[in-house]
Amino acid sequence: TATATLLGEIKGHPGPVTALGFLPRSQAQLGNKENKLVVGSWSDNGAGSVKLWELTVAGGKLSAKEGPAFQGHTQGVQCLAMKKGMLATGSADGTAILWDLATGAKKHTLAAQQPVQCVAFSPSGARLATGDRQGSVRVWDTASGALQKRGAVEEVAAHAGAVHALAFRGEDFEFLTAGADQTLKIWSWRAKQDSAAGMIVRAHDQPVSCLALLGEATFATGSWDRTVKLWDLRDAGFGEERFTLVGHTGPVRALAATANRQLLASAGNDGTIRLWRAAPPLAPAK
Secondary structure (H helix, E strand, O other), rough: OOOOOOOOOOOOOOOOOOOOEEOOOOHHOOOOOEEEEEEEOOOOOEEEEEEEEEEEEEEEEEEEEEEEEEOOOOOOEEEEEEEEEEEEEEEEOEEEEEEEEEOEEEEEEOOOOOEEEEEOOOOOOOOOEEEEHHHHHHHEEEEOEOOOEEEEEOOEEEOOEEEEEOOOOOOEEEEEEEEEOEEEEEOOOOOOOOOEEEEEEOOOOEEEEEEEEOOOOEEEEOOHHHHEEEEEEEOOOEEEEEEEEEOOOOEEEEEEEEOOOOOEEEEEEEOOOEEOOOOOOOOOOO
């Protein structure tokens, strides 16, 4: 990323690559001599494919060694997330699967009933949220695989259309969602209470396709309207759009931030990846 130099290509997936993520280097039980990349895709027969790759860079060139495959989805993998030795994958087959990354063993199969568009772990890894094509969000206990209830509610009807992205803000059932209905919402789903959207914003002029956390109170969203927007939640808890980043000539489909939150990457249908320098911390709103 420092020089925008291509290090190499990884080939070996039988269909479109739809989700990927680097394994956190802090997971010493998995070894930390190489970078490890988990990649999800569709297979030629429509099944889901998940592979673990070990990456090394020497002399400016990338070397990739294919590791174990995770078999279990009957349709394509559409999203994945990792936390504390666990891998979560969401699929068009209407399930999310929790895996043990160290062994590749399947821990739980979560029946979401609808194609799963996005998954996210809570900060501790104790909970997993899934968002589906019909606009619902469900929260699961990762230890038992049980669907979590808050009050009388088993799911949140979050959006009038697919939930394209979600992220936890805290451990107590507070999360962000972004949807095909062009809105961004903040949810507080507390014990013995029904869900409530604390903030609803028409964030973009087209479906919101992705989001990335940049700090405790700041995050970014990407949209089919070809823009990336940065948000600050410290304005009386309601949220405020601070910047709009333009440059993509097609829908923005993916966002990722570096661990220190200093660099934001966006990828779009225009075939480009753009790197953005994060702004200095925003001053609290007055």
